[in-house]
Amino acid sequence: MEKPLSPRESGQFVAERSRDVFVDEDGVKRVVQMIYDLWESEEFTASGWKKMNPLAPPPDSDEAINWVFVTDTMNFSFWPEREEEQCEVVCRGNTYRGYMSLCAAVTRAVDEGVPITNPTYFSQISEAELAKVLRSDSDTPMPMLKERHQALTEAGRVLMEHGGSFRIFMSRCENDAEKMVKYIVENIPSYRDEAMYEGKRISFYKRAQILVADFWGIMEARGEGHIPNLDYLTMFADYRVPQGLVYLGALRYSDALMETLKNGEVLSSGERREVEIRGCSIWCVERIRQHLWKLVEERDGKSCHINSALIDFYLWPYAKKHHKEMAHIPIHHTRCIYY
Numbered sequence: 001m002e003k004p005l006s007p008r009e010s011g012q013f014v015a016e017r018s019r020d021v022f023v024d025e026d027g028v029k030r031v032v033q034m035i036y037d038l039w040e041s042e043e044f045t046a047s048g049w050k051k052m053n054p055l056a057p058p059p060d061s062d063e064a065i066n067w068v069f070v071t072d073t074m075n076f077s078f079w080p081e082r083e084e085e086q087c088e089v090v091c092r093g094n095t096y097r098g099y100m101s102l103c104a105a106v107t108r109a110v111d112e113g114v115p116i117t118n119p120t121y122f123s124q125i126s127e128a129e130l131a132k133v134l135r136s137d138s139d140t141p142m143p144m145l146k147e148r149h150q151a152l153t154e155a156g157r158v159l160m161e162h163g164g165s166f167r168i169f170m171s172r173c174e175n176d177a178e179k180m181v182k183y184i185v186e187n188i189p190s191y192r193d194e195a196m197y198e199g200k201r202i203s204f205y206k207r208a209q210i211l212v213a214d215f216w217g218i219m220e221a222r223g224e225g226h227i228p229n230l231d232y233l234t235m236f237a238d239y240r241v242p243q244g245l246v247y248l249g250a251l252r253y254s255d256a257l258m259e260t261l262k263n264g265e266v267l268s269s270g271e272r273r274e275v276e277i278r279g280c281s282i283w284c285v286e287r288i289r290q291h292l293w294k295l296v297e298e299r300d301g302k303s304c305h306i307n308s309a310l311i312d313f314y315l316w317p318y319a320k321k322h323h324k325e326m327a328h329i330p331i332h333h334t335r336c337i338y339y
Helices: 007-015 025-036 046-052 062-073 099-111 127-133 145-161 166-173 177-187 206-222 240-247 255-262 272-300 308-321
Strands: 021-023 089-091 094-096 194-197 200-203 251-253
Touching (some): 007 021, 007 272, 021 272, 089 099, 145 166, 240 251, 272 308
Antiparallel strands (some): 194 200
């Protein structure tokens, strides 16, 4: 079978052929200016990882690495059928929704003495046991329990076949981000985030890339060395960042697509419009990165360290923070295991 294009190549391929989603270069440059004013701040360093993952174990604990693996393996599809019907998880006195409800559920289980971060345990966990770990404190359960159970146990068995921990599993990749992403995708089927578009096999690898980025964040926070080739990573194509990019004017939807999304139509995974939203989002962030690097070099005479993953780490919480202001821009909804 033909190898898929890499996520970056896929983004460009889709953006050059897209019929309903478009990268707006003027909007891209406005976002670049916004990021340029912050590019030397702590927001764009690995030290911000703990701030973005407040429920994770301390980075200097080995448990943190497997915690990341467990949460990233089940990191998909949190959007509610109705806005007022959200899965909620209470942990350490706070209530969490969306992706953070998963983080809260895993940390709550750890606090309760459940060895959920131990591959020996989660490779064999029953669906009923996982249901207890992921139980909701509202009337709305966490969606896709069966799929999360399958993804977690499957991934756990892979770790058990490769040394019994995520760190040992990753050690075979020579600390190279590209090798890490490819190794994850080759060995763990649920991370194989691919599609066909205009006769070409393409890839997004959202969860595989964010898993590598989180692993990097922990290693940097621990002071355990640098992962070269992190510029291989693109943004992590999901449903929140595209909304932010449209709000900021860097991405534009056709009137027909905007109407479809406002009507609440669910897009199936791999269908043309869904692929165009994700692919153009990747290429939009690539254009932001390219312009930013050029601007920093021209104005400051320096090399810019900000890669696409760090831009994503800025845009995702930005979109969450400004969700009320951008409520008029619909989020596309796709129920799948890839994001």
